[in-house]
Amino acid sequence: MMRSTGIAALLAGTMVVISLGAQAPQPPPAGGRGTGAGRGQTYPPPSRGGGGGGGAAGPADKPLVDFALADKGKDVWIAECVTCHGAQARGTDNGPNLLRSIVFLRDRYGSEIGPFLKKGHPTQSGKPAASLTDEQITNISHFLRKQLNDTLRGAAVFTVQDIRSGDAKAGAEYFNGAGKCATCHSVTGDLAGIAGKYETVDIQQRLLFPGGGRGRRGGPPPKSAVRVTVSGQDKGAGPVSGVLVYMDDFVVTLQDEAGVSRTFRRTPALKVQKTDPLDAHHALLETITDKNIHDLVAYLETLK
Amino acid sequence: MKRFACVLAASVGAAVLVSRAQGLDPARLLKPATDAWPTYNGDYSGRRFSTLTKINANNIGALSLAWVYRLNLGGGPVIGSSATIKATPLMIDGVLYFSTPDHAWAVDARTGREIWHYLWKASGGNHLANRGVAILGDRLYFETPDDNLVCLNIKDGTERWHKQVADLDQFYYGSVAPVIVKNHVIVGVSGDDLDIPGYLDARDPETGELQWRWYTVPQKKGDPGSESWPNEEMARHGGGMTWQPITYDPELNLIFVSTGNPQPVIAHKNRPGNNLFTASIVALNADTGKMVWYFQSSPHDTHDFDSTQPAVVFDGEINGRPRKLIAQAARNGHFFVLDRTDGKAIVSAEYVKTNWSLGYDEKGQPVPNPAKMPQVDGALVSPAAGGGVNWQPPTFSPATGLFYVPAARTFSVFYLYDQSENPQGWGGTDRGGYSESVVQAVDYKTGKLRWSHKWEGPARSGLLSTAGNLVFSAGPGNSLVALNATTGDALWHTRLTAAVSNGPITYELDGLQYIVVGASDMLWAFVMNKP
Numbered sequence: 001m002m003r004s005t006g007i008a009a010l011l012a013g014t015m016v017v018i019s020l021g022a023q024a025p026q027p028p029p030a031g032g033r034g035t036g037a038g039r040g041q042t043y044p045p046p047s048r049g050g051g052g053g054g055g056a057a058g059p060a061d062k063p064l065v066d067f068a069l070a071d072k073g074k075d076v077w078i079a080e081c082v083t084c085h086g087a088q089a090r091g092t093d094n095g096p097n098l099l100r101s102i103v104f105l106r107d108r109y110g111s112e113i114g115p116f117l118k119k120g121h122p123t124q125s126g127k128p129a130a131s132l133t134d135e136q137i138t139n140i141s142h143f144l145r146k147q148l149n150d151t152l153r154g155a156a157v158f159t160v161q162d163i164r165s166g167d168a169k170a171g172a173e174y175f176n177g178a179g180k181c182a183t184c185h186s187v188t189g190d191l192a193g194i195a196g197k198y199e200t201v202d203i204q205q206r207l208l209f210p211g212g213g214r215g216r217r218g219g220p221p222p223k224s225a226v227r228v229t230v231s232g233q234d235k236g237a238g239p240v241s242g243v244l245v246y247m248d249d250f251v252v253t254l255q256d257e258a259g260v261s262r263t264f265r266r267t268p269a270l271k272v273q274k275t276d277p278l279d280a281h282h283a284l285l286e287t288i289t290d291k292n293i294h295d296l297v298a299y300l301e302t303l304k
Numbered sequence: 305m306k307r308f309a310c311v312l313a314a315s316v317g318a319a320v321l322v323s324r325a326q327g328l329d330p331a332r333l334l335k336p337a338t339d340a341w342p343t344y345n346g347d348y349s350g351r352r353f354s355t356l357t358k359i360n361a362n363n364i365g366a367l368s369l370a371w372v373y374r375l376n377l378g379g380g381p382v383i384g385s386s387a388t389i390k391a392t393p394l395m396i397d398g399v400l401y402f403s404t405p406d407h408a409w410a411v412d413a414r415t416g417r418e419i420w421h422y423l424w425k426a427s428g429g430n431h432l433a434n435r436g437v438a439i440l441g442d443r444l445y446f447e448t449p450d451d452n453l454v455c456l457n458i459k460d461g462t463e464r465w466h467k468q469v470a471d472l473d474q475f476y477y478g479s480v481a482p483v484i485v486k487n488h489v490i491v492g493v494s495g496d497d498l499d500i501p502g503y504l505d506a507r508d509p510e511t512g513e514l515q516w517r518w519y520t521v522p523q524k525k526g527d528p529g530s531e532s533w534p535n536e537e538m539a540r541h542g543g544g545m546t547w548q549p550i551t552y553d554p555e556l557n558l559i560f561v562s563t564g565n566p567q568p569v570i571a572h573k574n575r576p577g578n579n580l581f582t583a584s585i586v587a588l589n590a591d592t593g594k595m596v597w598y599f600q601s602s603p604h605d606t607h608d609f610d611s612t613q614p615a616v617v618f619d620g621e622i623n624g625r626p627r628k629l630i631a632q633a634a635r636n637g638h639f640f641v642l643d644r645t646d647g648k649a650i651v652s653a654e655y656v657k658t659n660w661s662l663g664y665d666e667k668g669q670p671v672p673n674p675a676k677m678p679q680v681d682g683a684l685v686s687p688a689a690g691g692g693v694n695w696q697p698p699t700f701s702p703a704t705g706l707f708y709v710p711a712a713r714t715f716s717v718f719y720l721y722d723q724s725e726n727p728q729g730w731g732g733t734d735r736g737g738y739s740e741s742v743v744q745a746v747d748y749k750t751g752k753l754r755w756s757h758k759w760e761g762p763a764r765s766g767l768l769s770t771a772g773n774l775v776f777s778a779g780p781g782n783s784l785v786a787l788n789a790t791t792g793d794a795l796w797h798t799r800l801t802a803a804v805s806n807g808p809i810t811y812e813l814d815g816l817q818y819i820v821v822g823a824s825d826m827l828w829a830f831v832m833n834k835p
Binding site: 062088090091097099100102105106148151152153157158159160161162163164165166201204205208209246247248249250282285288290293294 | 724733
């Protein structure tokens with residue numbers, strides 16, 4: 001397929017830069033996308049977006065970041081650039097936001113910012129920008145690309161901050177009072193030591209959206225399994241109860257106490273009674289306030 | 305108009321099929337067709353309603369499988385959704401045309417046999433989705449993940465030309481189904497990773513050259529909407545992608561485009577104001593691209609709600625007066641009916657319960673609750689970022705007067721990550737979630753629910769309504785379900801091999817009515833053989 005000349009040129013340009021050798025980053029190992037990115041590793045942009053659409057690493061829209069080179073670039077940045085363009089390259093009153101700069105966004109390992117700087121540009125030290133070496137320019141490019149990637153979903157810095165803002169005492173009152181948590185849970189029983197088991201944000205998520213383990217195949221059904229009782233299926237047949245396997249408008253399938261899977265056609269005569277142990281949690285979503293949530297988290301965080 | 309006939313011989317034991325394709329006369333775009341599905345939504349209105357009645361609430365139980373087509377990628381790699389049919393196929397002269405990221409196909413609408421396949425070798429870009437193609441005459445248009453508008457011959461899928469319409473370096477990508485309006489190919493753009501402006505293009509059908517461009521956010525101080533941004537820098541990079549195929553009123557010559565979220569998406573400290581014209585329905589003159597009116601569904605959006613749901617055009621009666629209306633079930637959980645001549649709100653109501661707004665302003669636009677904007681310690685919000693609806697198109701039936709929404713009651717917690725004064729990109733997100741899938745039937749005159757069909761499991765797809773008193777929808781368990789359009793009762797279902805991944809369509813060929821739906825890499829066609 002013929003490609004547009006612009007993109008072909010861009011590809012060619014990228015190839016040239018990569019062929020320069022030592023500075024060129026290597027594609028990440030399989031499965032190493034984003035999350036394993038530490039110092040000295042390379043990684044493609046972590047987002048699902050333009051830089052991370054799920055394809056193989058390395059095409060024209062996915063310049064990689066070498067963290068070691070980005071660190072070296074940071075040194076140059078602090079020496080020559082930070083005063084005007086800011087620590088994250090997002091600009092200051094004295095200089096523009098480079099992460100929105102077309103020159104930078106087109107750049108591949110110095111391919112654009114190199115010629116731009118060589119033409120002359122103010123620096124903090126006063127030395128000519130044209131005196132920056134190719135290696136320094138490549139390093140600055142890695143530094144800038146890291147700053148850009150840090151704004152994308154999936155970046156290492158793209159994570160929850162300190163969410164502990166609640167009042168543990170008020171949380172205890174809610175737990176034992178309006179929240180009715182104590183109806184099913186015990187801080188000395190199922191919740192004992194929960195603060196040591198989960199990150200704070202996971203505690204918050206679990207109290208709001210429990211049920212992650214429901215429906216696993218094999219083994220006994222979890223306590224949170226939805227149960228159903230069907231009746232009226234045949235004249236003279238009694239109710240049948242079990243763990244819900246599947247239900248839609250037309251059929252209901254349950255696993256009875258003997259472990260047998262039974263499917264019933266949903267007719268007007270068939271009565272289906274569903275019991276979801278998590279109904280109280282679902283109902284809580286309608287009434288719980290953000291303050292209640294944060295207080296509850298603070299209380300649960302005391303359960304070391 | 306070029307005319308051609310091609311004789312296609314099926315391989316083994318099949319009869320010779322003669323297919324005569326003449327392309328799409330633009331005049332056919334102006335009247336609802338029963339023997340074609342010539343645009344993304346079936347017609348310009350976005351109603352996704354068919355007057356066909358051969359498949360109806362009384363005989364739906366006799367619906368038969370006609371054929372199944374599984375995607376042939378032609379040796380191309382599976383990248384993102386390149387093997388998932390999110391496109392709504394077009395059907396013209398007995399041939400279905402549709403696309404996925406990097407691919408386009410023509411498939412016989414009677415048999416499901418592939419006629420041609422086209423592979424675009426992308427140089428990158430987001431392969432999240434492709435919503436479909438547009439056809440004018442004997443030419444087909446679709447967008448690529450790496451921002452090209454490609455024009456093919458519908459006869460054999462050979463390429464006529466391609467034209468770059470957006471900048472991959474700025475993380476734009478192409479996913480939208482183009483729509484033909486007169487001599488314009490209307491092209492939207494996608495991408496919300498970087499702080500970039502959205503726009504809508506009109507392109508020349510012959511060459512792909514730009515005819516006009518409307519930016520969704522102000523590009524310089526003094527442009528309309530500038531007052532809703534703190535400064536030119538933020539406005540120029542304010543987002544507002546045009547993810548959704550447009551709708552159109554030929555009489556008013558107005559294009560209706562619904563726009564995406566502002567940027568930065570979640571962390572919003574550096575963009576105080578309503579952030580026009582993001583998360584809005586905007587009416588544009590089809591020939592000039594000049595804005596005529598706007599209505600902002602989500603002022604100062606901080607939840608990635610967008611407003612990129614179809615703005616559906618229909619005529620109705622409000623308080624005994626005939627009115628030219630346009631309606632939208634927005635991702636933020638609110639339903640709006642506007643006068644499409646001026647954008648004035650007639651109805652503003654929730655189609656699912658929400659908790660993020662404090663009523664409506666004098667224009668009928670929701671007023672966001674600052675306490676429910678993303679917080680460092682989390683704010684429980686309904687709906688979640690995924691929305692009360694998402695991209696899946698609704699349907700409006702003039703037969704019942706009901707607007708059917710493929711909805712969900714959802715919750716999640718919105719966290720602010722980037723607490724700096726000048727965030728970029730996203731700067732936060734929502735996590736977790738609770739979801740109940742439901743089809744809501746909304747009375748357009750009042751915004752009240754006539755009925756609500758709750759699914760027993762996750763189910764969300766585009767919808768189709770017909771004069772046969774039916775609404776077709778995904779159901780749980782990979783099923784396709786027909787609901788009674790008047791009551792919401794489930795009448796019929798069939799289990800597919802994957803969840804419905806697009807919106808169903810219908811058409812009549814040789815006196816038989818078909819229903820066609822995509823489910824992952826399969827296209828399923830059902831037919832009513834019974835007279």
